[in-house]
Amino acid sequence: MLEVLELRKRYGEKEALRGVSLTVRPGEIFGFVGANGAGKTTTMRILMGVLRADSGELRWNGRPLSFEDRRKFGYMPEERGLYQKMKVAEQIEYFGRLHGMSKSAAASATAELMERLGLTERRNDAVEALSLGNQQRVQLAVALVHEPSVLILDEPFSGLDPLAVDALADALIERCRAGVPVIFSSHQLDLVERLCDSVGIISAGRMVASGPVDEVRVKEGGRRLKVVVRDAVPGWADGLPGELTVTDDGRQVLVTEQGDPQAILSSAVRAGTVEHFGWEQPSLTEIFREAVA
Numbered sequence: 001m002l003e004v005l006e007l008r009k010r011y012g013e014k015e016a017l018r019g020v021s022l023t024v025r026p027g028e029i030f031g032f033v034g035a036n037g038a039g040k041t042t043t044m045r046i047l048m049g050v051l052r053a054d055s056g057e058l059r060w061n062g063r064p065l066s067f068e069d070r071r072k073f074g075y076m077p078e079e080r081g082l083y084q085k086m087k088v089a090e091q092i093e094y095f096g097r098l099h100g101m102s103k104s105a106a107a108s109a110t111a112e113l114m115e116r117l118g119l120t121e122r123r124n125d126a127v128e129a130l131s132l133g134n135q136q137r138v139q140l141a142v143a144l145v146h147e148p149s150v151l152i153l154d155e156p157f158s159g160l161d162p163l164a165v166d167a168l169a170d171a172l173i174e175r176c177r178a179g180v181p182v183i184f185s186s187h188q189l190d191l192v193e194r195l196c197d198s199v200g201i202i203s204a205g206r207m208v209a210s211g212p213v214d215e216v217r218v219k220e221g222g223r224r225l226k227v228v229v230r231d232a233v234p235g236w237a238d239g240l241p242g243e244l245t246v247t248d249d250g251r252q253v254l255v256t257e258q259g260d261p262q263a264i265l266s267s268a269v270r271a272g273t274v275e276h277f278g279w280e281q282p283s284l285t286e287i288f289r290e291a292v293a
């Protein structure tokens with residue numbers, strides 16, 4: 001289990017992290033979200049030892065995180081880190097060797113990853129000749145080649161087309177199922193909602209919500225009642241709590257967090273044909289907007 005406890009970091013006058021804590025368990029994908037400048041990259045760099053925190057603790061499996069532990073981590077930095085002139089296969093293999101793999105182990109892991117990530121045909125191309133999406137696939141292969149114990153990825157999905165997103169998502173799910181804690185930052189909240197078991201929302205250097213996605217949705221967003229009525233008599237919802245909207249095809253939609261559900265249902269039934277009556281939870285995007293507002 002990877003634990004970040006009360007991290008604080010200043011850049012001169014700027015307080016970038018003001019007590020950030022998070023936990024990622026084996027076999028869990030943790031989505032790290034927050035507005036630009038909220039502190040995600042700073043947290044990840046501290047986790048990887050690229051930056052030093054002013055205070056706070058990092059723990060791996062219950063003890064302080066060491067240099068040796070970090071050598072086994074897989075990292076995709078925000079600024080990326082590929083050698084532009086080096087060929088794809090050579091590059092992935094090289095990073096495997098840097099992590100202490102034998103030549104043959106690095107070569108076979110490279111071949112397997114290139115196949116999985118659709119890079120085999122580009123194996124002899126220099127990185128600079130690849131599209132952004134393919135460069136990102138190489139970057140992911142570099143982070144995965146040594147079978148990392150933890151994966152830390154800074155905005156790995158940015159700029160990718162839907163097929164590349166799926167290839168990358170599959171690779172993360174596969175690693176996570178093998179018991180690896182995965183942490184990635186992203187501004188694509190639909191993707192975070194789809195892929196992640198747990199989420200952390202950071203705002204101005206503070207974690208404003210974190211935990212399993214379902215729990216965060218219930219805790220931060222509550223739940224609300226949605227009623228859809230067709231052919232409703234005008235004014236049926238006057239006096240009822242909530243917000244009424246009319247869709248282009250004339251259906252009336254009432255969404256409310258208050259009031260007696262049975263009374264609302266009776267009013268709706270009297271007013272017209274009830275097409276939908278049920279509880280809904282706000283999306284992660286809605287929760288994010290509220291949390292960082």
Ligand SMILES: Nc1ncnc2c1ncn2[C@@H]1O[C@H](COP(=O)(O)OP(=O)(O)OP(=O)(O)O)[C@@H](O)[C@H]1O
Nearest residue numbers: 011014016034035036037038039040041042043078
């Ligand atoms: N080297 C630096 N020197 C001074 N300030 C910095 C430095 N790096 C980051 N900051 C500031 O620290 C804060 C946190 O930045 P960080 O890059 O961690 O945010 P982020 O959440 O990763 O943002 P984004 O989503 O835009 O990548 C920002 O206000 C940023 O301007």
